[in-house]
Amino acid sequence: MKFLVVAGTTETATVDGISAAGADPTATYHTPAADLELLEYGDTVFTPSVPVSPSGCPTPAVITRSVRELAPFELLAVESGLATATATPTLTACQQPGGDIREPEPVPTAEESFERARQVGRQLPDDELFIGESIPGGTTTALGVLTALGEPFGVSSSLPENPVSLKQAVVATALDASEIRGGDLAGDPRNAIRLMGDPVLAAVLGVAVGATETGTSVTLAGGTQMIAAGALVRHFGVDHPLEIATTAFVAADETVEIQRAAESLDLDLTVTDPEFERGDHVAFERYCRGEAKEGVGMGGALAFAARAGISMQEIRAQVVETYEEVIGSDGP
Amino acid sequence: MKFLVVAGTTETATVDGISAAGADPTATYHTPAADLELLEYGDTVFTPSVPVSPSGCPTPAVITRSVRELAPFELLAVESGLATATATPTLTACQQPGGDIREPEPVPTAEESFERARQVGRQLPDDELFIGESIPGGTTTALGVLTALGEPFGVSSSLPENPVSLKQAVVATALDASEIRGGDLAGDPRNAIRLMGDPVLAAVLGVAVGATETGTSVTLAGGTQMIAAGALVRHFGVDHPLEIATTAFVAADETVEIQRAAESLDLDLTVTDPEFERGDHVAFERYCRGEAKEGVGMGGALAFAARAGISMQEIRAQVVETYEEVIGSDGP
Numbered sequence: 001m002k003f004l005v006v007a008g009t010t011e012t013a014t015v016d017g018i019s020a021a022g023a024d025p026t027a028t029y030h031t032p033a034a035d036l037e038l039l040e041y042g043d044t045v046f047t048p049s050v051p052v053s054p055s056g057c058p059t060p061a062v063i064t065r066s067v068r069e070l071a072p073f074e075l076l077a078v079e080s081g082l083a084t085a086t087a088t089p090t091l092t093a094c095q096q097p098g099g100d101i102r103e104p105e106p107v108p109t110a111e112e113s114f115e116r117a118r119q120v121g122r123q124l125p126d127d128e129l130f131i132g133e134s135i136p137g138g139t140t141t142a143l144g145v146l147t148a149l150g151e152p153f154g155v156s157s158s159l160p161e162n163p164v165s166l167k168q169a170v171v172a173t174a175l176d177a178s179e180i181r182g183g184d185l186a187g188d189p190r191n192a193i194r195l196m197g198d199p200v201l202a203a204v205l206g207v208a209v210g211a212t213e214t215g216t217s218v219t220l221a222g223g224t225q226m227i228a229a230g231a232l233v234r235h236f237g238v239d240h241p242l243e244i245a246t247t248a249f250v251a252a253d254e255t256v257e258i259q260r261a262a263e264s265l266d267l268d269l270t271v272t273d274p275e276f277e278r279g280d281h282v283a284f285e286r287y288c289r290g291e292a293k294e295g296v297g298m299g300g301a302l303a304f305a306a307r308a309g310i311s312m313q314e315i316r317a318q319v320v321e322t323y324e325e326v327i328g329s330d331g332p
Numbered sequence: 333m334k335f336l337v338v339a340g341t342t343e344t345a346t347v348d349g350i351s352a353a354g355a356d357p358t359a360t361y362h363t364p365a366a367d368l369e370l371l372e373y374g375d376t377v378f379t380p381s382v383p384v385s386p387s388g389c390p391t392p393a394v395i396t397r398s399v400r401e402l403a404p405f406e407l408l409a410v411e412s413g414l415a416t417a418t419a420t421p422t423l424t425a426c427q428q429p430g431g432d433i434r435e436p437e438p439v440p441t442a443e444e445s446f447e448r449a450r451q452v453g454r455q456l457p458d459d460e461l462f463i464g465e466s467i468p469g470g471t472t473t474a475l476g477v478l479t480a481l482g483e484p485f486g487v488s489s490s491l492p493e494n495p496v497s498l499k500q501a502v503v504a505t506a507l508d509a510s511e512i513r514g515g516d517l518a519g520d521p522r523n524a525i526r527l528m529g530d531p532v533l534a535a536v537l538g539v540a541v542g543a544t545e546t547g548t549s550v551t552l553a554g555g556t557q558m559i560a561a562g563a564l565v566r567h568f569g570v571d572h573p574l575e576i577a578t579t580a581f582v583a584a585d586e587t588v589e590i591q592r593a594a595e596s597l598d599l600d601l602t603v604t605d606p607e608f609e610r611g612d613h614v615a616f617e618r619y620c621r622g623e624a625k626e627g628v629g630m631g632g633a634l635a636f637a638a639r640a641g642i643s644m645q646e647i648r649a650q651v652v653e654t655y656e657e658v659i660g661s662d663g664p
Contacts, residue, residue, distance in 0.1 A: 089423040090424070
């Protein structure tokens with residue numbers, strides 16, 4: 001098994017109130033680069049600090065890293081639109097950050113990023129891939145893509161109160177800017193990304209398409225952004241079996257109806273519950289209140305750990321250890 | 333053990349007659365990106381073709397890859413001035429290709445690249461590092477750096493007839509352009525790279541310094557470019573033990589006197605002879621005539637294989653297999 005994490009940025013994240021992936025909107029530029037460092041080294045190297053939300057919720061990379069400590073897996077970091085340097089070795093699908101989807105063409109590199117990632121997906125020798133993501137603002141671009149494809153699913157949020165109407169307003173402006181209507185880009189996933197998405201979705205689509213072309217099993221490791229990725233793969237015309245693995249936090253989100261979305265897109269859904277309410281620690285507190293929920297492959301990593309026979313209790317203990325090492329025992 | 337290969341470019345390679353690392357001077361821009369793909373995937377992915385010299389000599393990456401097939405080692409590809417995309421995951425020390433050393437400041441990124449690589453060298457958890465390189469034109473920039481440091485060693489060549497006087501003329505012009513004389517930058521290795529070197533040397537120096545700071549054993553895997561790297565590390569003030577591992581082809585080169593250079597710089601030298609004269613195949617022919625000689629960590633990889641108990645006969649058989657797979661049985 002190889003665990004891919006595709007990391008990038010979109011200026012859409014700087015819309016006030018859209019994302020919790022960083023202490024403030026500009027700090028979110030470092031978040032994906034820092035997430036990759038956490039996964040690779042267990043700490044930040046070039047990036048200034050471990051990403052925490054304004055309320056102190058740690059990045060889901062802390063959980064994915066903790067799983068990796070207990071059940072080592074091979075990581076392949078893919079860069080598609082990072083805005084800052086990372087010390088983690090990355091396969092580069094594209095170097096240009098994504099623009100704000102309220103502009104006419106936020107992802108001019110969509111085709112290039114897709115093609116490179118597709119070649120890589122074909123080339124990977126592994127039988128099985130997990131694909132996760134790290135991109136602040138990514139649920140909004142996911143909603144943009146789903147809307148362009150005409151797939152009527154809601155999206156999750158890293159904030160406890162999902163700013164649904166704000167996201168919908170951003171997507172409505174984005175449709176206007178690109179002079180399209182919802183559903184206009186059904187069957188045209190690359191243009192859906194180019195006009196309404198982000199560079200990470202382009203690379204996720206490319207790797208997933210390339211991998212299925214060579215018979216590799218693909219698990220989309222994430223929540224609603226991976227629903228958008230699944231929709232893109234289906235609109236590309238792939239009918240190969242696909243898995244999606246997410247957390248109980250996403251499954252519990254009523255805005256999302258992930259079961260219905262997975263069923264509609266013929267994605268085989270696995271939900272894993274890390275039972276954070278049983279862990280009495282600041283690392284878990286905000287997750288229990290509905291923050292973060294998913295990201296950086298967390299749901300896939302938990303499913304992988306469960307399959308490897310690691311208990312959720314062991315994972316929680318490791319999360320506490322990782323948290324105290326990288327953030328400190330008193331929180332940020 | 334982790335095997336690093338630092339890959340990049342210098343415009344110095346386009347001086348007519350300087351390098352054999354590619355079918356023509358502009359093809360050398362792809363060479364380091366292709367070398368990294370060969371090491372990682374056993375074939376090219378994004379790059380157009382496997383690097384061969386004008387006479388058909390395969391890149392030393394074919395040998396290093398063959399060793400990796402027989403004695404798997406963990407590869408860490410470091411990018412420091414690549415000019416084209418590679419499908420191999422890379423740690424990015426610097427994204428700007430090196431300029432022609434006949435210009436005043438060919439490597440303005442030297443300090444940045446050094447510092448990033450040093451942080452990475454400190455962070456690597458391994459007990460032992462091998463460090464190789466891939467940069468066409470690299471022996472000329474190596475001569476530039478050695479001259480600036482006042483280290484009077486000759487350099488090798490990927491051509492059977494080493495164009496020594498051409499390299500010396502280029503270095504003389506470079507000294508003039510930077511308004512320095514030979515030896516002026518003794519004890520100032522970063523400026524020696526900035527004015528007379530290439531981005532790959534900056535990253536090799538950084539990783540080696542960072543690794544020795546945390547007690548990691550370092551083997552410089554290469555010939556005269558790694559003599560230059562060793563000189564840079566010594567001029568930085570590091571007196572930690574350092575190894576250098578190269579091929580019999582470099583050791584046999586009278587222009588070089590690698591034994592004397594290694595001794596003078598207190599580098600512990602290992603020479604490995606793959607006995608290519610015993611292999612009756614086009615893959616070996618040009619090496620026996622003194623072409624290529626070394627590169628992409630070849631000498632270090634051979635030493636690692638020997639230590640792992642792999643015979644040179646097994647390696648030659650694997651080289652033939654790799655060659656026929658990636659280049660074809662009739663040569664390029």
